Amino acid sequence: MxxxxxxxxxxxxxxxxxxxxxxxxxxxxxxxxxSTPYQETGLAGGVEATMIAPGTAQISVKTNAYTNRSTAYQFALLKAAETTLQQGYGHFQIVSQDQYAKAGSNTTYNSYTGNFQTNSFSKPRVDAIIQMFKGKKPSSAPANVFDATEIANTLGPQLRG
Incomplete structure (x- = not known):
């Protein structure tokens, strides 16, 4: 022993x-x-900015079921900041915003037990309209106004990995 x-x-x-x-x-x-990486919209989802008027853009975020809502919102903020800077502006205001989830389900068959199992999931989405402004963000600006450089420098390294 x-x-x-x-x-x-x-x-x-x-x-x-x-x-x-x-x-x-x-x-x-x-x-x-x-989870959906921070990327331009493709088959796996991503972010997209569309200019709808001078100084105004629509930001759309589509993610998969492994991405949480908080991350989807951060994607929208980063894309808004990048778009603001690319267009030559300094800060932006979220004029309207809609956060929702695309719900779905799938059914699988377990050959061992002979049972079917249905799994539900949701895919976070964010749609926002932003208004862009020249110069630095005023200190008296409301909470939905963001400094584009600050957002890009803070969220960019986090979300791009």
């Missing part, structure tokens, strides 16, 4: 904890990779 000493038991426990930690990190990395 093999007798294990305390050191080998401690190593085995530590090794199991390490493996669980690696498994959790791997799972999180895989899930994070599934």
């Amino acid at each position: 093999g007798v294990r000493n305390n050191a080998s038991v401690a190593y085995e426990v530590k090794d199991r904890k390490t493996m669980k930690f690696i498994l959790v990190l791997s799972t999180l990395a895989i899930l994070a990779a599934c």
Whole structure:
């Protein structure tokens, strides 16, 4: 019979904890990779800006079911800031905004149990109209007015990874 000493038991426990930690990190990395990245709109979703008048743009964000609403809103803010700067303006105001989720479901068959399972999901969307202004954001500006450079410098590195 093999007798294990305390050191080998401690190593085995530590090794199991390490493996669980690696498994959790791997799972999180895989899930994070599934979310819609910050990109121009394509098959997997993304962001889009359309100029509708001089100094006015529509920002649209379409994401997949692995992207949360907060991230979709941040995508909209970053695209608004980038558009504002590209058009030669300094700050922007969100004139109107609509956040919603496109709901859906899929049904799968489990051949082991013989049962069908329906999974529901939602895909966050943001549509906003922004008005752009020259110069720096006034200190007395309302809460829905943003400094484009500040937003681009703050959210850009976070969302582009």
